[in-house]
Amino acid sequence: MVRSRVGSAIHMKWKLVRGEEARPKYVVCNADESEPGTFKDRVIMEELPHLVVEGIALGAFVVGAEKGIIYIRHEYGRAKAALEAELDRARLAGLLGSGVLGSDFNLEIEIFVSPGGYILGEETALLEALEDRRGEPRNKPPFPGQVGLRGRPTLMNNVETLALVPGILRHGVSWWESAGRDGHSGLKFISVSGHVERPGVYEIPTGTTVAELIELAGGVSGDRALKAFAPGGASSNFLPAEHADVPIDFATIEERGSMMGSGALVVVAEGTPLLPLAANIVRFFRNESCGKCVPCRLGTQKATEMIEATIESGAPLDWSVIRKLNLLLGETSICGLGYVALNPLISVAEHWPGEVPGCSAEAPE
């Protein structure tokens, strides 16, 4: 089965939008890649822009859309230039415009540069920004597949997902499935960063272990041992080194208590204190919270204040309050930013309780 960024089946989404009766429909390519440690989409757009454009065109053809929008992060100038050149080429070749390849299928694709901000990568905040409003997530349901851009059915996939589609259509599903290892299906782009000799984007067969990917990236830098890793970007839980044998795939990483997230492996070498790292991530979510809903607007700020006070003074963190904030964020926030904001901190406390003053081994839950 072909998996999209967060592991949901692509075809479910496409089928849903295809079945909607409202017109017009839209295809949005989410190229607002902003998760810390994540840069694979940038490389795909810079080096394989034709696959992105073709993926959007195929998506539009399948769901019955005549308009595609690439919503791109404003820092991605080179990627934007590459896509613009590719769109020009496609127009000249008759692959875009009215009557694509002599058929009655019309398609225009435009690039929209994001006004900026992590939260705009959230699919409904992205739609709000496209509609010239504050970039704040909508309450869901309804989902964009039914009520999306300007209230119309909108197919939204990220860059990697769309770029995979042409290859799978050309070579077939069995080719895709056999591309994985040890029973895992397909290939995966991973951004590798942190304490490795050769950080960068690696395309691996799923089923490759984290340890093997770290070796591919030249091993842990400075001849140090591995201490921890985050397999899916800033919002994924940190796992200790003994989990480096985990095969990289959506389900296998979840079984170990973390997630594939944005496909970003962040490597942490032995000797690195983890509380300041967790604080950095919580602070990031505080800074990027849009402020729309109460739990996220206030909860991320209060948690940041508490962690910073602990780091500064060494005084114990009131773990019962952190747990309460984590519960409120996870249960009551409108969007994923709030759900995950304290994940990194909670996972550090769970696996390295000695590094979090005030947190005894049994304290996290």
Added chain:
Amino acid sequence: MARQGRDEQMIGLTIDGRPVRVLPGATIWEAARTLGIDLPVLCHDPRLEPVGVCRLCLVEVGEPKLTAACVRGAEEGMEVRTSSERLEVCRRGLVELLLSDYPVDVSRLPKTGSDALVELAGELGADWPARRRSGETGEAPGSRTEPAGGIPAGDGRALDHTSKVIFVDHQACILCDRCIRGCDDLQVNEVIGRTGKGYRTRIAFDLDVPMGESTCVSCGECEKVCPTGALSLRGWETLPEDAAAPGVEGWEVL
């Protein structure tokens, strides 16, 4: 016949085990009201389009995530639970979060007899110091806010007393969006909006000028829909003792 057609279109659901039928388009919150169940809300008002930002009306609908009753449409066969330990813990926690930034001495209650946040704090048993009024405690508090439920207090937002009619206490604002919708949608004056991001979000008048310098026509709608002490009708007691002339205090803090 028309009547019968309408009945057929009605949506049937149960709320806390009690069956109810509502017209298509009705929200869970509205359906609950027809049964006499008043879900707690701070950001919703029946006259306004719901926004679902205070999260207090969250209910269980058998999905992994809780859902905000004020914005979620009623669906055929839905089984809604409006009270459970899970919901109580969340609601009390949300109120404590808001209270940790809320002035202990608020200006609204003495005038209108109502402050929805303070009332909810009492109903939900939130851990928060008893309300005191200036003078009653004998000495002026050093900070206007105090921790709630162990959550550290936040302070330092501006007081805006530039309007001759309405006193603005940004520290008491919970960003419920009601004044914005009241001003924009009900009165169509379109003076109030939001500025800033995250924890630094606040309501703003026109292009973020003091209220008294804005195009506000002093209709009073914002004060009427405000559930807290953020927007209150002005009286002599809301003027700071050391402020001879109206102005904005602490504006640069934001």
